[in-house]
Amino acid sequence: MNSREIRRIFLEFYKDRGHEIVESSSLVPKDDPSLLFTNAGMVQFKRLYLGEEKRAYTRAATSQKCVRAGGKHNDLEQVGYTLRHHTFFEMLGNFSFGDYFKDEAISWAWELLTQVYHVLPDRLYVSVFKDDDEALRLWRDKIGLSPEKIVKLGEKDNFWAMGETGPCGPCSEIYFDQGPELSCGRADCAPGCDCERYLEIYNLVFTQFDRKPDGSFEPLPSPNIDTGMGLERLAAVIQGVSSNYDTDILRGLIAHVEELSGAAYGKGGREDVAFRVISDHARAAAFLIADGVMPSNEGRGYVLRRIIRRAARFGHVLGLAGSFLHLVCGKVIEFMGEDYPELAQAGSLINGLVGNEEKRFSDTLTYSMKVLEEEISLIKNKGEKWISGETAFKLYDTYGLSIDIVRDVALDSDLDVDTEGYESAMVKQRMKSQESWRGSGEEAVPEVYLKIVGRGVKSRFVGYETFSVDAEVTALVLDDSESDAAKAGSAVEVVLDHTPFYGRSGGQVGDSGTILFDSGIMEVDDTIKPSPELTVHKGRIVSGLLHVGDRVRATVDEERRAATARNHSATHLLHAALRELLGDHVKQAGSLVSSERLRFDFTHFAQVDSETIQELERRVNRYIIANLPVETTVMTKEEAMKTGAMAIFEERYGAQVRVVGVGEGVSKELCGGTHTHRTGDIGLFRVVAETSVAANVRRIEAMTGEAALAHDQRLEQTLRSAAILLKTTSDGVEERLARFIKEYKDKDREIQSLKSKLIAGKSDDILAGVREIGGVKVLVRRLDADSPKDLREAADRIKDHLRQGVIVVGAVNGGRAMLTCVVTKDLAKRFNAGRIIARLSEMVGGKGGGRPDMAQGGGTNPELLPSALEESYRLVEEILNG
Ligand SMILES: [Zn+2]
Ligand SMILES: [Zn+2]
Numbered sequence: 001m002n003s004r005e006i007r008r009i010f011l012e013f014y015k016d017r018g019h020e021i022v023e024s025s026s027l028v029p030k031d032d033p034s035l036l037f038t039n040a041g042m043v044q045f046k047r048l049y050l051g052e053e054k055r056a057y058t059r060a061a062t063s064q065k066c067v068r069a070g071g072k073h074n075d076l077e078q079v080g081y082t083l084r085h086h087t088f089f090e091m092l093g094n095f096s097f098g099d100y101f102k103d104e105a106i107s108w109a110w111e112l113l114t115q116v117y118h119v120l121p122d123r124l125y126v127s128v129f130k131d132d133d134e135a136l137r138l139w140r141d142k143i144g145l146s147p148e149k150i151v152k153l154g155e156k157d158n159f160w161a162m163g164e165t166g167p168c169g170p171c172s173e174i175y176f177d178q179g180p181e182l183s184c185g186r187a188d189c190a191p192g193c194d195c196e197r198y199l200e201i202y203n204l205v206f207t208q209f210d211r212k213p214d215g216s217f218e219p220l221p222s223p224n225i226d227t228g229m230g231l232e233r234l235a236a237v238i239q240g241v242s243s244n245y246d247t248d249i250l251r252g253l254i255a256h257v258e259e260l261s262g263a264a265y266g267k268g269g270r271e272d273v274a275f276r277v278i279s280d281h282a283r284a285a286a287f288l289i290a291d292g293v294m295p296s297n298e299g300r301g302y303v304l305r306r307i308i309r310r311a312a313r314f315g316h317v318l319g320l321a322g323s324f325l326h327l328v329c330g331k332v333i334e335f336m337g338e339d340y341p342e343l344a345q346a347g348s349l350i351n352g353l354v355g356n357e358e359k360r361f362s363d364t365l366t367y368s369m370k371v372l373e374e375e376i377s378l379i380k381n382k383g384e385k386w387i388s389g390e391t392a393f394k395l396y397d398t399y400g401l402s403i404d405i406v407r408d409v410a411l412d413s414d415l416d417v418d419t420e421g422y423e424s425a426m427v428k429q430r431m432k433s434q435e436s437w438r439g440s441g442e443e444a445v446p447e448v449y450l451k452i453v454g455r456g457v458k459s460r461f462v463g464y465e466t467f468s469v470d471a472e473v474t475a476l477v478l479d480d481s482e483s484d485a486a487k488a489g490s491a492v493e494v495v496l497d498h499t500p501f502y503g504r505s506g507g508q509v510g511d512s513g514t515i516l517f518d519s520g521i522m523e524v525d526d527t528i529k530p531s532p533e534l535t536v537h538k539g540r541i542v543s544g545l546l547h548v549g550d551r552v553r554a555t556v557d558e559e560r561r562a563a564t565a566r567n568h569s570a571t572h573l574l575h576a577a578l579r580e581l582l583g584d585h586v587k588q589a590g591s592l593v594s595s596e597r598l599r600f601d602f603t604h605f606a607q608v609d610s611e612t613i614q615e616l617e618r619r620v621n622r623y624i625i626a627n628l629p630v631e632t633t634v635m636t637k638e639e640a641m642k643t644g645a646m647a648i649f650e651e652r653y654g655a656q657v658r659v660v661g662v663g664e665g666v667s668k669e670l671c672g673g674t675h676t677h678r679t680g681d682i683g684l685f686r687v688v689a690e691t692s693v694a695a696n697v698r699r700i701e702a703m704t705g706e707a708a709l710a711h712d713q714r715l716e717q718t719l720r721s722a723a724i725l726l727k728t729t730s731d732g733v734e735e736r737l738a739r740f741i742k743e744y745k746d747k748d749r750e751i752q753s754l755k756s757k758l759i760a761g762k763s764d765d766i767l768a769g770v771r772e773i774g775g776v777k778v779l780v781r782r783l784d785a786d787s788p789k790d791l792r793e794a795a796d797r798i799k800d801h802l803r804q805g806v807i808v809v810g811a812v813n814g815g816r817a818m819l820t821c822v823v824t825k826d827l828a829k830r831f832n833a834g835r836i837i838a839r840l841s842e843m844v845g846g847k848g849g850g851r852p853d854m855a856q857g858g859g860t861n862p863e864l865l866p867s868a869l870e871e872s873y874r875l876v877e878e879i880l881n882g
Helices: 003-015 041-049 102-116 133-143 231-238 248-261 269-290 299-317 325-336 341-345 347-381 389-399 403-412 419-433 447-454 558-582 610-625 637-642 705-725 730-760 763-767 788-802 833-843 862-880
Strands: 059-067 088-096 124-129 150-153 159-161 166-177 198-211 217-230 468-478 481-483 485-487 491-496 513-517 520-531 534-543 545-547 551-556 588-593 598-603 630-636 656-662 667-670 685-694 697-704 771-773 776-782 806-813 816-823 848-850 854-859
Touching: 003 059, 003 088, 003 102, 003 231, 041 059, 041 088, 041 217, 059 269, 088 102, 088 231, 088 269, 102 133, 102 166, 102 198, 102 217, 124 133, 133 150, 133 166, 159 198, 166 217, 198 231, 217 231, 231 248, 248 269, 248 325, 269 299, 269 325, 269 341, 269 347, 299 325, 299 347, 299 403, 325 341, 325 347, 341 347, 347 389, 347 403, 389 403, 389 419, 403 419, 447 468, 447 481, 447 520, 447 534, 468 485, 468 545, 491 520, 520 545, 558 588, 558 598, 558 610, 558 656, 558 667, 558 685, 558 697, 558 705, 610 685, 630 637, 637 656, 685 705, 697 705, 705 730, 730 788, 763 788, 771 862, 776 788, 776 862, 788 806, 788 816, 788 854, 806 833, 806 862, 816 833, 816 862, 833 848, 833 854, 833 862
Parallel strands: 124 150, 776 806
Antiparallel strands: 059 088, 088 217, 124 166, 159 166, 166 198, 198 217, 468 481, 468 491, 468 551, 485 545, 491 534, 513 520, 513 551, 520 534, 588 598, 598 697, 630 656, 656 667, 685 697, 771 776, 806 816, 816 854, 848 854
């Protein structure tokens, strides 16, 4: 039975028992900003457990993508050294939200393992929480396990809590006995022991209490079931292998690495570690990128970067030079792309990003590894056993070596790394640059709205078809708390039973408009969606008194909505045109659609040049001229993915999705936004800016309709004004301006040359002032010069006339004395210009120096320049006399 079958059978088993098969949620948790990555099956159901959300089903089963790297659950540095740890893994789970409880959970888990997967019951053990007699009874009396196969464990092992307070409860775990030969040999070796003998495979959590702030436990009115079973572990048990890395998918990846490197897996030692690291990390990298994470220097992107670099470094152990990891990622897509379509969709992006990152890393790796090796030998010479935190941080900060790599290399030299010191150096630097990681999840839902949603209040959106409806006020919020009424002048948030107002979501801004009621009017400035089922109108009561329960007329500002729709539909056309022109690696990384303009962020590895921008504009405008229909269809997400519709990384979709299609296959996107009926409604499309947002992410800003026209007219007006100033026509501006710029540059050059001629032009009479001291010609002069450069040029010209001698020139400009000394080459050994200038500069209150044949200096006491110049003669004499 391969991993795919094991996964499919699990989901079907629970589907047959009334469970909704729910798709894995993104590795980037949407609702939990405190969490770096999704790390368990229950993450996407957290709000159901907390009672903040209700769904159509009360039983669910998933195969959840999980990453444990970075953050609290960090397995990154262990991966490769063990047979069980992973950065990426799949977690099978069945869930009950106030539906079935311990009886079914235990019975089904047992039935699935023993009768469906045919795991020998003799090999299975279970643990229960010490006080959970109910679970104990079920295992003993209903399943018929003998008491010695049931182990009671304490709070540390068998009690689960979401946090300090809130939902919590006992667990029961099912263990697989790998055989006495793997035992630690201790007398008390039993399930729960740290050794390899008893492998924990299925964890059942019975969430039945609510822990109160005072520490007391209150039974939940409807307890929940939350379970987890690592697919890789289960596959190892079913496939009869003792390592997760010997199961079909991971072994397949290792085989590919064997092919690429020519090395063989299974000989033990560092090479086996490398094989495991590369196969594990390739999966994590591919899946993270498919979920929208990109290599960067902070947060999730930094974890991804560490994963890719760690794998790249281990490639060297296997003699893999250059980039190879993107090829292994390709295999990941081949093996798993069918079950995770987002992986297949992001294929070229994964290939490009990983390849790029590998290349960037290998450029620096050779050098930084040398630095690290030098550090290590230095430490060993000193007889120390540690790489200090400071050093580790410097290696990271300056040479790009992540702590994992430093540790891996240190390990080879029997050195340890002061991780704590490293962390604190990191924190210090972060505080300095104030770049601490901020969660990118959605803003938390304000408490007042949680309460409203909790009561079952919903608002149906009817704004796709209509701009104005009669509705009923179902809730009013004043100053973050609910109220029965709101009077004129108050800033208020209003919930209606149904509404034509589009709440800010999917990058599109919220609608504005009016809400009319019997006694007055409310102006709506913005509309938000604090939770998927709730639309909130924000604004001000202009007149009258609005009550909960009032009948109102809600009307959207149609003109603004139409402008927004033009920009939204244009965004889809832009997205399609970008993919046509630049390639499939283009993925939406963010967007903002307002009535004024649109902003579209997308993955791409280089700047988009102006010719491509023009071609983009031509394509989008061609779609507009073709006046194609814009059609929306509602279907299941699976159906949508089958039609090739594009989904957005960051978006969370329900089971039913809305697909917005343009023409015959021009564009197809999952989108809840409002659109034009036909592309012709967009009118005109113009790009106004192309910039970089982050590494590998570009941004295009554009305008449509009248705004685009106004933009063009402004530009044209500027051009016309320029033409008038330049006394030419619009067409002649470029040529005229180019000529002016050339003339300006020529004139500047002429001025420069005139200036130096002017100074040096006087050199004839200057030469008259030459003194001979001991057979050496010495010329000292005060000149008019604006800069040290001018002064130096003048000195050089005098030198050309003088042929042999010592020249000291000075000038005063801007309250400063400037000095230059030039000595002809033949005399430079005897009269050091640098030393002369140093002395003279000191006299005018400053510093100076330079080469033996040319030196410059100056000071802040210009009134002392004459005496300094006079001193030059004396200095020459002094040098002559030794
Ligand atoms: Zn043991
Ligand atoms: Zn859209």
